[in-house]
Amino acid sequence: METPDRPLEIIWDITYACPLRCFHCYSESGRRPSRQLERDEMLRAADAVIAMRPYGVCLAGGEPLLVPGVLDVAGRMTAAGVRVSLFTGGWTLRPQMVGDLARTAARVSVSLDGATAEVHDRVRGRRGSFDRAMDALALLDAAARERRLAGDGPLSFGIDCVVVRSNFDQIDQFCTDIAPRFPELEYVSFGAVIPExxxxxxxxxxxxxxxxxxxxxxxxxxxxxxxxxxxxPSVQVSATDNLALQMHPDRPFLPVLQVEPDGAVRAMPAYEGTVGNLLTDPPERLWERALERWRDPFVVETLRSVHTMEQWAEATRKIDYRFGSDADRARIDRRPHFAPTA
Structure with a gap:
């Protein structure tokens, strides 16, 4: 397969601030400095993203809706022809945001990691987070209906579920109990938890x-x-094993970059280790450095031996420690012990 000359998808964790404390959080949001840029710098970073000519950009975090100016950033990229999707836990979604969301984002995904409050709140680490997520879905549903009846542009929204052992047995309930509550709901996506x-x-x-x-x-x-x-019938349902994000050297190439809140660019979206910054480095050079990282002998050797999920987790820890900064390694060393609850 020919290597693309640019990333086709960019994941921008636009802040590490978050009201939730998910036990599986990929970015460890809420447990580290937010590092979000001021509005003007975010717009500069957005222009650098546009210069990379991706097909789509995912605004994530942390909680993107905590960031003043995030919808200005989304609007900037949308106006340039970049398809923007936004992920939210729903805790901070307010009615006055919905109109701007509809105008600036191609789709809005509400993260729901349990079909019941008991499971979702345990995974998300905060009591009441299930109710907030359901309220957010209801708000989006009402706005989507209003826009459809008024003949305005559509508001595309759906549910994104990170599948862990705690909620695996609830997958059917998402389809039979949750999805029917929101007549305008467009999709439900299930993705296996990544050891990141x-x-x-x-x-x-x-x-x-x-x-x-x-x-x-x-x-x-x-x-x-x-x-x-x-x-x-109106709801699109998808499920993925997320093994593409493993970036195994024997698997098809995945042209994705991840951007940290301050514009630092990770070479590999599921692993620590940056290769420059959108605000200081030419886009083409960032992409070249990313390709170099994927082909690094240590990365290739470490990932080629991965055949199970547990081996993937071990490989992640090795790569993170090898290519992460001193601050990354210190954060890894002080990660809290996880103790499951009944």
Missing amino acids: GLASRTGVVEHELLSDAQVALLGSREFTRRLRALAP
Whole structure:
């Protein structure tokens, strides 16, 4: 497969600030400085993203809706023809934001990691987070209906679920119980938890990382077809094993970059280690450095031996420690121990 001359997708964790404390948080948000840029610098970073000519940009975090000016950033990229999607836990979504969201983002995904408050709140680390997420979905649903009836542009929104052991048995309920509550809901997406960030901790790996059999099920077409049959016909249901993010050297190439809040660019989206900054380095050079990292002998050797989820988690820890900064390694060393609750 020919290597693209640019990233086709960019994930921008626009802040590390977050009201939630998810035990599997990839970016360890809420546990580290927010590092978000001022509005003018964010717009400069957005222009650098545009210069990289990606097909799409995902605004994530942390909680993007905590960032003043985030919708100005989304609008800047949308006006340049870049498809913008935004992920939110729903805690901070307010009615006055919805109109601007509809104008500046191609889609809005609400993170829901349990079909019940008990499971979702445990995964997300804050009581009441399920109710806030459901309120956000109801708000988006009402706004989407209003826009449709008024003949305005559509408001595309859906549910994104990170599948861990705690919620694996609730997957069907998302389709049969949650999706029907929101008539304008467009999609429900299920993705296997990635052993990245806090999800690469040994405790999470032992108790919440999916088994290889569960991952295989999520990646099967038959499983997705069964879920689609359970959901309302208007709702698109997808499921993925997320193994593409492993970036295994024997797997198809994944042209994705991840950007940290201050514009620092990670070479590999599921691993620590930056290769420059959007605000200081030419876009083409950042992409070249990313390609160099993927081909680094240590990366290739470490990932080529990965055949199971537990081995992936071990490889993540090795790569993070090898290419992360001193601050990254210090943060890894002080990660809190994960103890599952009943």
